[in-house]
Amino acid sequence: MHTDVSEKGLENIIENWLINENRFEQGTNAKFNRDYALDEGRLFRFLSETQPLAMKELRILDSSAERTKFLGRLNKKLSDSGVIEVLRKGFKYKHKTLDLYMVLPSEGNTSAAALYEKNIFSVTRQLQYSKDNGKLALDMAIFLNGLPIMTFELKNQFTKQNVQDAIFQYKKDREPTELFFHFKRCLVHFAVDDNEVHMCTELRKEKSFFLPFNKGYNDGAGNPPNPDGLKTDYLWKDILTKAEISNILENYAQIVEEKDEDTGKKHYKQIFPRYHQLQVVKSLLGDALNDGAGHRYLIQHSAGSGKSNSIAWLAHQLVTLKGSDGKIFDTVIVVTDRINLDKQIKNTIRQFMQVSSTVGWAKDSTELKNLLDEGKSIIITIVHKFKFILKDITDIHKNKNFAIIIDEAHSSQNGSLSAQMNIVLSGNVYNDDDELEDKINSLIEGKKMASNASYFAFTATPKNKTLEMFGKPISDANGNPILNEDGTKKSEPHYVYTMKQAIEERFILDVLKYYTPYESYYHIIKTVEDDPLFDTKRAQRLLRYYVESQKYAVQEKAGIMVEHFHNDVRKKINGQGRAMIITNGINRAIEYYLAITNALNERKSQYKAIVAFSGDSVYNGETYNEAKLNGFPSGQIEKKFKYDPYRILIVADKFQTGYDEPLLHTMYVDKGLSDIKAVQTLSRLNRCCSGKSDTFVLDFVNDPEDIKKAFERYYKTTILSGETDANKLNDLIDTMEPMQVYTQDQIDEFVSLYLNNAEREKLDPIIDLCVENYKELDLDDQIEFKSSAKTFVRTYNFLSAILPYGSSDWEKLSIFLNLLVSKLPKPESDDDTDKIIEKVDLESYRVVAQQTMSLSLADENVEIGPVPVKTDVGIPVPDYDTLSHIIATFHDMWGNCEWSDEDKVRRQVADLPDIVKNDEAYQNAMKYSDAQNARDESDRATFEAILKTMTSGMELYTAFQDDVRNKNNQSFKRWLLDYVFNSTYTPGGNSQSTDTSV
Secondary structure, eight states: OOOSSSSHHHHHHHHHHHHHOOOEEEEOOOGGGGGTTEEEHHHHHHHHHOOOOHHHHHHHGHHHHHHHHHHHHHHHHHHHOOHHHHHHHHHEEETTEEOOOOOOOOOOHHEEEEHHHOOOOEEEEEEESSSSSSSOOOOEEEEEEEEHHHHEEEEGGGGTOHHHHHHHHHHHHTTTSSSSGGGTTTSEEEOOOOOOOOESSSOOOOOOOOEOOOOBBBTSSSSOOOTSSSTHHHIIIISSSSSHHHHHHHOOOEEEEEEEETTEEEEEEEEOOOHHHHOOOOOHHHHHHHOOOEEEEEEEOOSSHHHHHHHHHHHHHHOEEEEETSSSEEEEEEEOOOOTHHHHHHHHHHSOOOTTTTEEEESSSHHHHHHHHHHHSSEEEEEOOOOOOOOHHHHHHSSOOEEEEEOOOOTTTTTTTTOOOOEEEETTEETTTTTTHHHHHHHHHTTTOOEEEEEEESSSSHHHHHHHOOEEEOOTTTTOOBBTTOOBBOOOOSSSOOHHHHHHHHHOOOOTTTTTEEOOOOOOOOSSSSSOOEHHHHHHHHHHHHHHHHHHHHHHHHHHHHHHHTTTTTGGHHHHHHEEESSSSSSHHHHHHHHHHHEEEHHOOOEEEEESSSSSSSEETTEEOHHHHHSOGGGGGHHTTTTEEEEEEESTTTTSSSOTTEEEHHHESSSOOOHHHHHHGGGGBBOOTTTTOOOEEEEOOOOOOHHHHHHHHOOOOOOOOOOOOOHHHHHHHHGGGGGGGGGGGHHHHHHHHHHHOOOOHHHHHHHHHHHHHTSSSOOOHHHHHHHHHHHHHHHHHHHHHHHHSSOOHHHHHHHHHHHHHHOOOOOOOOOHHHHHTTTGGGGGSSSSSSBBOOOOOOSSOOOOOOOOOOOOSSSOOOOOEHHHHHHHHHHHHHHHOTTTTTHHHHHHHHHHHHHHTOOOHHHHHHHOOOOHHHHHHHHHHHHHHHGGGGGGOOHHHHHHHHBBBOOTBHHHHHHHHHHHHHHHOTTTTTOOOOOOOO
């Protein structure tokens, strides 16, 4: 008999494991009471076996009327408070409190262990849950002591369905009005197939929000191949064990109350841990139990990881963590700059222990000392007080053990926390523009790590200092550190949830997907008769700042921003889209505020701008601050920005980190950003919300390549390149043709029939024959062919709209492949390839074809260098040049020219020397031949480089081929060849530094 690969077969696998390995009981529909949505028989069996005296006294089972009364009250309590509270806190009936669940026993507590074993875990398949429609059935449900806690819809890819079909079934067929699916009646609803798991805590029809519950694979979404079974068997083998379900119930699952500060209305959200949250907290607890106090752990969890909940769960459980000698830690201290984390942690821990006796908030050093003396279990403080914590721990509380959880560096929501922290530790003075993470590192470096404290550092962007201080050595299979040639160790985080995975799992948005650099061009003149000397590099920077800060330039850019906002941004996120302008300093922010306000008024816009900066500033002889310009107190900026008419937020340093506003869609950048500043600033856009599917960046200052490199250090993500080379189509053809899935004759015949409206009977045989050829390929070739075919169709559809030339062969192949792909069976391992392909949205280029791009990041672990040791002693020697030449060079770089697409042509010309000097034949000619032969190779390489520019525009190629001439009749072709050769040629082959000013 063949293997059962149906959906029923998957149900069998899960049920058999739960019953035979996890020791669940098998439930039936006959035992299920539809009136109250519970397994009545097991409920009363549990109560009778664990609390016989109370049951006897209450006489619940003595009559059907009393039983009905009891079930009715329990039903109301489950609907009002939820199954989590009922299981965790018990149920009051008359003068008794009945326990509906026995907790996990501590080690050595035999009586508690015996009680725990009386819990009844059961699983029921094809559960007929509906009172009104007995035919409706759920694939599977898990009960605890008769109360339903988890539901499952199962799908199977062998039968052409997957987890998305399961999600669709929950949204379409499972009515939230059914008692069984009421909010809070179950811990979680799982959609499962053989490849992925997703979960939801509240069914709301189409508004049901399902989250991935996957392990992650290759730093991204999904699950890794499982050599021992199905990819998703961790769900029933690891998560659905009695002990793990109890752990989640007791320490993670919770109902959170949220209050609208404006309306005062309360609403509730049920939380179930995501897979990576569960794993990181469990792993850290295991390490802390094994290692004891005095160790350091680095957790690299990106935005969108649910870090705040992870910190709260970790803090609560570290307090209760016990080893053979008793508690591991006496006090847990959470160091943050987010004051609202205090409330969040309290709300989380309220589910598990008495808050007033557990959590304390240290507002100053005196209160911190008092809380330490009182022995508070959890103390939350801000980084200002961290130096006092270290002093007290090392000098006063040496006999106590501490766990210090360091929250990710953010700027204060009430202003730049960095600007307030000019603290001196061990002779080191902070710089105001340092990141909070740097400051924490300095605080810790200034004081020797306390041996009675363990540090748990959470960050999305670990720097070299952070890795060196909190990371762990990279080890071989035997646990031995892998050493560099110089004997030093490489370090890595202990636990990682990458930005790549957060993006692919759609917890955050990819802020680099629609990135538009905006070039500016100016012309300035020399107003003095003589020609003084200046430091060239510094002068160029000053000139750029000068022209960019002129009122006219600000007004021009403000006009662009307002037009873009009105045409595009305000319509985003269901008409609630908002924008942020990043400015270079307070005066620039004030200038932008005035210019934006004026531009909005001129077009009679209903919207207004808000400006944000710290302190007072004198501009044009008048003193300004936020309140004076905005017309309301600074503390209301975040709240006001959520509601109309305020749609544009103009900032100078404030709100560039730690600010989470999901309605923020677009960022206009007029400030230089690098490394972590670039990542943190642009990441303000990445928060998800209903109706938000993308973001947009318009950058007036930064080089896209610099932004790309900044993100690569922390993202570890893969997105196909947005720079589309038409020759990539030929590369794809070269990949597909040798596989002999199709022939050119088949393409020609098929397209001819198709375009002549032939009958399906004539078309399908051609495609079907190709499908059979495809099936004969091995798995790797199937994946490569199908991926290449999809990529060809998508890429050609894009290029055909923007290239100035066409290809009939490409057109025919596109028609053919578009229909062929739809009939190709899906290879078992094709999912990840499809995801990679789907990450490329080439439609984004059509907005501004030559400007908007999707920045492609390297899919690899990026190594950053150790903390640098300064070697350049003394004052750098300036490179002096005359003012007139500096201005001329400036115009060459930023000025106007005679081409209509001047910015693109100048970039292409500026790139040529770097491309040519790396040509291998040219390098050999410089090394081993004379200047003339080298010149020949330079000209050849230049022409080949020009040909490659044709994919992004024909202007440079046309000017070169047609040999256009300027008003002085100078040959452009000759000038360009001379320019490239003179910029790159060095006898002996050591190419000089290229001056790419053109």
